[in-house]
Amino acid sequence: MITYFDACRVLNQYRSDAVSISTMTQTKYWNDVSKQPDLDISIGNAMSKASSLALGIALGAPERQVLCLDADGSLLMNFGSLATIAGAAPNNFYHFVFNNGIYGITGGQPLPTVEVDYAKAAEACGYTGSYRFSDIESLDSSLPQILSNPGPALIEIIVKGEPEHDGVDQTWESNAKMPMQLRALRKNLTGVDDWGPGGPFL
């Protein structure tokens, strides 16, 4: 079984200038290891939509690799996105699914089933590549080749669950983070700073 920290550390080694969209527990570890926060989006306020947001970025910026750091519980809430992504077939899309079998953020309740093989599901939907890793050495040795192959690819990572028992802080600043990150990423990708304030947080 792989730890969140090791998975994020290894993934970051091969990231290059890819955009990342992360959600749930892995976000805090990704934020710790990422050297390019201007290319990172943390979705804490729209559970399950990481894969769909990442798909839009991948389609809109086809020259840029997009890494979606998804979670098993989140993907179950948006399972149809596997078919949507496979149909759109962006070759710059890499879909990492951190599988811990629980709802970690809410205290560790079990998913409806832990029997889902997300790599097989992606393959059945038509992803170009699908992989499943439960040890860090295999993940580390395989990632360079996976990321050099065309996507869409789903890389399932079996991780040790880390249930959160103290809840999640909800502050004005924490809710304003994603809108600010999205604006920064648009500016980075387009070179234009034209997305003004909007919504309750900006």
Added chain:
Amino acid sequence: MINGILHPKNVVAQLVEQNVSHYVTLPDSETAHMYEALMAEPSITVVPVSREGEAIPVAAGLFIAGQNPIISIQNAGLYEAGDSLRGLGLGIGLPLVMFIGYRGHNRKGDTPDTAAVMLEPYLHLWRVDYFVIESDEDLDRVPLAFDRAKKTNQPVALAIGTEYAKEPSIDSIMGGAK
């Protein structure tokens, strides 16, 4: 009774005028012929989704990447997409025009269809500005919606209150030879 007709080619012309790049959609009965017209327009890429809740996040991603997307879903699908509208539409200040199929619109007569009954109260509740389009005569509301979305950095809805007209095929123009 509906007096006017809404032709898909005229709507597509409006979208081209607005430099729309992507049309993110889950087709519905009101917009079936619109889909056919869009497939014939090379400047707009159609992005099909499996569930309406995906449409707004996909459009948000496209916008972040510098594209100019719209979405098209049915009113019943908009209700399913509520959390996406909240979290990745209203919450982030996304300037997005949303074509919403107004299934059961009572301009066709009294209707018990809750999908129609709920639409305008729903849009008011979520503080989403909207315009209703029922025929070609209403298409001046399309640029208004784009302008409103851009000025407010908020989603704006265009409620399509009629089925798009079926465009005549080459065969029918030539006398139904087939």
